Amino acid sequence: MKTVIRVHRSGIVYICVSIVFGVISVNSGNNYHYLATAVMLGFMLASGIAGRGNIRSAEISIEYPDEVYAKTPFLLTVEVRNQSKRIPIYLIEVNVDGEKLMFPTVAAGETCRLRIYYSFPRRGINEIKDVRLFSVYPFNLFTRFWDVCGDLSSVVFPAPEKPAGETIYVPPEGGLGDDAARGLRADGDIIGVRPYISGDNMRQIHWKSSARTGKISSRVFDDDSSGGGKTIDLERLILSAGKERALSLAAYALKEAIISGEAIGMRGAGEEYPVSAAGGDKLAMLARLALHE
Amino acid sequence: MSSALISLKKLLIANSLLCALLSFAACRNIVSPAAAAIFLPALAASVFIDAFGWKRPPRYLLNLVSVIAVGSAMALVRIDSVIETFLSAVLLLTAVKMLEDKRARDHVQIVILSVITIVSAAALTFRPEFVMYYIVMSVLIAQGLLLSTLFSKAPEMVFNRKEALCLCRRALAIWLMMLPVCAALFFAAPRARAALTMPGYGAGDTTASGFVDRVTHGLIGRIQESNEIAFRAETPRVAANDLYWRGLTLSVFDGNEWRARQIRGPRHVDYAASGNHVRQEIFLEQGQFRVLFALDKPLTLDKIDFIYASDGVFLRSNRRMTRQLSYGAVSAVSAVMRPNDAAFDKEPYLSLPPGFSPPLRDLTDGLTQGLDERSKISAIQGYLSPPAFSYSLDNLPVSDNALEEFVLDIKKGNCEYFASAMAVMCRMAGIPSRLVAGYRGGYYNVSGEYYIVRQKNAHAWVELWDSAEKAWRRRDPTPPDESVEISLRQRETGRFAMYLDLLSLRVSQLIVEYGGDEQMELIERFKGFLLNPGASFQSAAGNMKDTLRRRALPIFAVMIVLIAVLLAMRAGRFSKRSPEAALLRDFLSATSRRGFTKRPDEGLEEFANTIPETDARELRELAWRFVVAFEQDYYRDRPMTAAKLSELKEIVQQIKRASKNSSNDLL
Secondary structure (H helix, E strand, O other), rough: OEEEEEEEEHOOOOOHHHHHHHHHHOOOOOOOHHHHHHHHHHHHHHHHHHHHHHHHHHHEEEOOOOOOOOOOEEEEEEEEEEEOOOOEEEEEEEEEOOEEEEEEEOOOOOEEEEEEEEEEOEEEEEOOOOOEEOOOOOOOEEEEEEEOOOOEEEEEEOOOOOOOOOOOOOOOOOOHHHHHHHHHHOOOOOOEEOOOOOOOHHHHHHHHHHHHOOEEEEEEEEOOOOOOOEEEEEHHOOOOOOHHHHHHHHHHHHHHHHHHOOOEEEEEOOEEEEEEEHHHHHHHHHHHHHHOO | OOOOOHHHHHHHHHHHHHHHHHHHHOOOOOOOHHHHHHHHHHHHHHHHHHHHHHOOOOOHHHHHHHHHHHHHHHHHHOOHHHHHHHHHHHHHHHHHHOOOOOOOHHHHHHHHHHHHHHHHHHHHOOOOOHHHHHHHHHHHHHHHHHHHHHHHOOOOOOOOHHHHHHHHHHHHHHHHHHHHHHHHHHHHHHOOOOOOOOOOOOOOOOOOOOOOOEEEEOOOHHHOOOEEEEEEEOOOOHHHHHEEEEEEEEEEEOOOOEEEOOOOOOOOOOOOOOOEEEEEEEEOOOOOOEOOEEEEEEEEEOOOOOOEOOOEEEEEOOOOOOEEEEEEEEEEEOOEEEOOOOOOOOOHHOOOOOOOHHHHHHHHHHHHOOOOOHHHHHHHHHHOOOOEEEEOOOOOOOOOOOHHHHHHHEEEEEEHHHHHHHHHHHOOOOOOEEEEEEEOOOEEOOOOOOEEHHHHEEEEEEEEOOOOOEEEEEOOOOOOOOOHHHHHOOOOOOOHHHHHHHHHHHHHHHHOOOHHHHHHHHHHHHHHHOOOOHHHHHHHHHHHHHHHHHHHHHHHHHHHHHHHHHHHHHHHHOOOOOHHHHHHHHHHHHHOOOOOOOOOOOOHHHHHOOOOOOOOOOHHHHHHHHHHHHHHHHHHOOOOOOOHHHHHHHHHHHHHHHHHHHHHOOO
């Protein structure tokens, strides 16, 4: 992580004043002038050390929401964590693709979050390329900055598109029909517990198990994979609507299912996702759509 | 508990105000009275505007005032007062800035203007208190720049007291980080052998001097009341009767004024003196005279470029002072000065204006008729003695016949009148005489082993030619004055003031007088350390031992003060704790004394369980009683009642008593 320093106009003035003081000192031989020059230069160095310490204590992370759809603005969370346990940090500015976020102060050991609207133009794995950390602390003479490294990518789901009469789902084959499937919720008998998957409903969380193990766990219901509910027929959809539109239509269906809590499955592209009401499964299907070749 | 919020803006305004006040304090004696008269009301107005929301003057008006201030400064500037005029203009600009609706950059500008003011004022003075101005100013710089940076980015920021203090501590931390760098740069920066100076450089802010290069009757009486320091002299203690600091010898009398003779002096001292040789290190305060003082009779000076101007007078070569002046001197402490050429021309020392004061001549003739030389001197001095004559600084005769008026009528005066009268009367009696202007007495600072000589110690005495010994002999006809006597008895200043003065002297030696020679010495020492670290350590240890021995009392006092401050801080921290937290601390400390220490990750109940039932049944029961009662309130965020607190305290006391008993059992 390489910190770059840029001198401000005020910094240039400060340096010039220091040089003038230096010249006066040497010419006059007056120790008070030497002292003034030493104070000015000393502050320059001390501000560098303090500024470096300040910016080094800041840890930046970017948080995406669970569902990120292409061409759809979402709230991007920028988080600044103060790694120091004793000293607050000041004036941290984060530049996200030209959008500036100011964190005036972050208390010792605390985390501050700010959110901005952001959107990706395409589905697939997308990355915010320009995330930069700035700080003018402590004296506004110089700006220190570095480009935030690390994994800033997110899987961006296809832009959801409402169907205009296209057939999305596999036709019902008798037995448990659409109506019955619609009634299925995550409230059947518990058949097991599995680790929490992002997107799982809060009601699905098994609190006792989570407390015991220290890791959040979700309940698995006997109707999670019952095969009921609707199943998206991706292959047929691609044939009828074209690839990108088909992916967008499927994404729309899955998004709606997440909102309503209905069970849904998907088949096509060589994979089959059984019908499930679990949010995590729906997100997995959306991710599959996002990464569709 | 809620606490009042402090806005960043207010903090910044307070800082800027302090900067402005400090800069004014530094240049108050230098700037024009008009600038001072405008600055202070303007500053007061800015306080009211910022604090009570009074209507602010329009910006165009303030800009106009700024232009006028700078314009007037440029129009009024004189070659010998460039810095004074510049300072007045900068001070007015600071006042204008304070009146403005201040943005972040305005606050920065106020800080810069204040720094420029202090640095410019430092060009005119070498007083050690400027070090204090620099220290305070540098703290304000750190604070001002930090706050204005925050203000530029988040102007609406507010803090509670704790956050504001935290911010101040950050500024202080930056200041502390700056200190070692500053010290290194200050001592390492190259010193020019021959510094350039500009007009007026080092000439301002001089202390009103009790010493004069010519004695005019009645002129310096008021100055003799001044408590300003004239110089300090590091030297072993000298007998009070010998404490005469020689300055200038005045041989020419024109009827009203004594002045020095214009003679081309020899290159080396042209006399001998037989007293003890005493070495002195003189630290001269800034003054307008070139005279270099030393104990009467100075034999040689060193560490300074000087000119010997005959009659025991030394002058510095440089007309302008670019830094505080210090020099070494060796004197023979004696009342007698024997010229190498005893056959020198005595005529100038007998000269009086033609027809000068017949009544005085008649008086002298009457006093000295038929007496030998020594008896004449005794008769004249006896005449000028109490009770007929007395010392006074009030109602001094100042007419054209001041001396005659003093001797024949008023009979009260200060040292100049007595010395002048004696010298004139001796000349009338045919005894060569001259006046010596300098200082008498001084307060001996035992800790620093140096004399502090103040302006009020300014003195004049006479030297009379002793034809038998062929030497000049000192005579002091001035009767004792209480203020002078107090100074001689060396009980003038309190102990604390003495330490402060010592600190001021050391600061002056370390910073103000640091120059090329000291730098070379420092480099040599560093080289010595690199070449032979062992010897350097030994020498440093020896010095430290010596310092500890000599300065045991002040070091002990400083340590006591530090310990008191630390204890007060600790007490303050504990007093801020809730009674519940204090109780818990007591409980854990009492159990720890019994050998059961709670781990940080252990709950209270868990801890109580660790006390074994078999070995410490009583302690375990007491601990459980405490824990159960404590948890009932503490973990419900409920303040404990007084009854509950006293119950818990009683349990802790029981644990402590049990602890004592068990210790006794063990013994």
